Amino acid sequence: MSRLLQVDDLSVTFGAGPTAIEAVRHVSFSIDKGETLALVGESGSGKSVTALSVMQLLPYPQASHPNGSIRLQGEELLNAPEALMRTIRGRRVSMIFQEPLSALNPLHTVEKQIAEVLTIHRGVARQQARGRVIELLDLVGIRDPEGRLADYPHQLSGGQRQRVMIAMALANEPDLLIADEPTTALDVTIQAQILELLIDLQKNLGMAILFITHDLGIVRRIADKVCVMTDGEIVEHGPTARVFDHPEHDYTKMLLSAEPKGKPVRSGPTPETVVAAEALKVWFPIRRGIFRRTVGHVKAVDGIDVSVPAGRTVGVVGESGSGKTTLGLALLRLIRSEGPIAFEDERIDGYGFSQMRPLRRRMQIVFQDPFGSLSPRLSVGQIIEEGLLIHDMAGPKAERRGAVAAALEEVGLEGHMQDRYPHEFSGGQRQRIAIARAIALKPKFIVLDEPTSALDMSVQAQIVDLLRDLQNRHGLAYMFISHDLKVVRAMSDHVMVMKDGKVVEEGGVDRIFDDPQTDYTKQLITAAFENRSMK
Known part of the structure; x- marks a missing residue:
């Protein structure tokens, strides 16, 4: 070599x-x-x-x-010189960035962004590039690749966005591929597929990989x-x-x-339910043609029953696009849905913006992409105290700084860091800031959407311990959405396995992991816990 x-x-x-x-x-x-x-x-x-x-x-x-x-x-x-680097970037050396939502242009379609790489570096006409774009999307595991060409980044799940980034990086068959956490947002089965894909491409193209x-x-x-x-x-x-x-x-x-260990320690009867839904549906219309007529629906959530008790964690697992995040957003009334939803015994499914606002403090979310969810124009202190100000939980400035510092210290950061900005932190540190922003409001229910996906193993273990401690002290109800089954096992009391918008299996955490009933669950568990070499 x-x-x-x-x-x-x-x-x-x-x-x-x-x-x-x-x-x-x-x-x-x-x-x-x-x-x-x-x-x-x-x-x-x-x-x-x-x-x-x-x-x-x-x-x-x-x-x-x-x-x-x-x-x-x-x-x-x-x-x-920059002129030399322009001939190298994207052609001889490509990079898959850690945060796909910030790396993809929100104003351009999937087709345009991938085709642009081919057009700039190889002079391929846009009309001719379409076939190669479809081939690349299929290669990285995007279902119905031709049907996703007109989609924008916000219409894709986190895992799908990451796969689009990989397709862009591979478009020109580079000599060196720099992969910065390329499988962070992917579920375990797709993660295995992507790794196999990279190895196959490496063998066929002689491509070197710098894997971070x-x-x-x-x-x-x-x-x-x-x-x-x-x-x-x-x-x-x-x-x-x-x-x-x-x-x-x-x-x-x-x-x-270092890895998350143990499991929640529970005693006594199951406490009262904090949030529950019955036959919950979230269907997104598929529109085609000049007049944008509805020709079908994407059934992201299709008739799901769920309840989350106080002080307990419901883990939600499944492949990217299975409806996990959509389920969490629907329970928080952040997207439209059909079916009754109750929060602390109060029906909220018919509530509008003004009716939901007083409840927002008690129901929070930690998003999957910490860079996209933190304003780059605000300091960390301003980001965390924003919720305190909106919900009239703020005292004098010195008191607010103290509350922000306490929230940061709870997630393993230092209080003085509140004067810095998000771009000054690593991906894992930004995720901890997002968690601090949520817990500062002392909520009753938190949707944790891949809260440890950007964190290294030792910090994952710390965050799991932190979330358990906060839950035990404050009786918090968690919906824990993740593709990392090891973390789900360490956090959850009850597990729901989702596929194509439906729950295919659910039960106590030990039963699901030790005695899975469906082939799909068995496949997920096998992909998550095997460590065999792929080389």
Whole structure:
């Protein structure tokens, strides 16, 4: 194999003077053609900053490189002219970004965004690009790819948006694919399919992959070599099997042992129900033609009964597009639905905006994409205190700052961080800020939509412990939506398995995981808990 990418002594600094932050320090690694190198470590360790340096996408002049070298097939990329980088990005080197909602243009259709990559880098006419776009969407597992060409990003689930990003990155068959948490938003079965897809493409194209992830199970399955990062430095590196089977550094050992453990401890009878629905339906019309006539419906939620007791967690699992998030949004009355919904014994399914507003404080949501749900124009303190102001829970400014600081500290951040902005935090830290915003209002019911998907394993365990503690102290009712079945098992009392808008199986958490009845549930559990190598 010949050397494709060589990174030597790379350092990255944000800011200048005494307030400068050294995000990456003296990092070195290499990737050969057809090889997969994984960068692993906790949020904020410098993994994504290193990857963005390869693409020369860090903001200038906020970020600088005091020293280092990045060579692609011998050609220096560090501080290279923008004209040269335009010929490299998207063609020779492509990147799958961590947050698909912020990376996709909300004003352009799926077809236009993927076709643009082909048009810019290969001069393919838009009319000719359509066939290749359909082929790419089918390749990454989008159902009815031709029917989704006219969709906009907001019409796709989180997992579907991530698959569109992967299709864009693969469009020009690059020499190097940088995958920054590419399977974070995907359910376990699609995750396995995407990993197999990347490996097949790698074999066929000789493509190298720089794989950034906090999921060590994926690293074992896909990577040839691994570099372990913490505090901006590589503390251990080597062949994947050696690092996993015989780790030398204490930090590596901690990562390998960290995962959500245990389960909720319950006693006494089941408490009163906080939120419940019967025969709940959410059908989205499918419109075609010039006059946009309705020709059918997407049955996102199709006749579901659900109840969530105080102090208990109902886990909702299923593949992307199965209706999990739609169910949670319907219970919160954030989208239209049919069927009775009761919150604390009060019928709310007929309520309008003004009637729902007084209830919003007591029913909260933590969204899947922390970057898309946090305003980039507000400081963290302003983001968290906004709800306090709206719901008349705010005192004097000093008191509000204290409440915000307490909320941040509850989720493992420091109170003084409230003066910083979302872009100054890693993906995992932004997710914790989103959780802090929800719990600051002291709600009764929280929909947790993939709340740990952006977090590394050790922080996942901390967040699970935190959510359990908050639930036990305040009697919170959770609907926990996730594709990570390990986290669902650690959090849930009752589990609902969804497929195509329907519940195909439900029951107590131990029964579902230890004795699944349907083939679909068995498939999900097998995909989640197997760790065999795919190479």
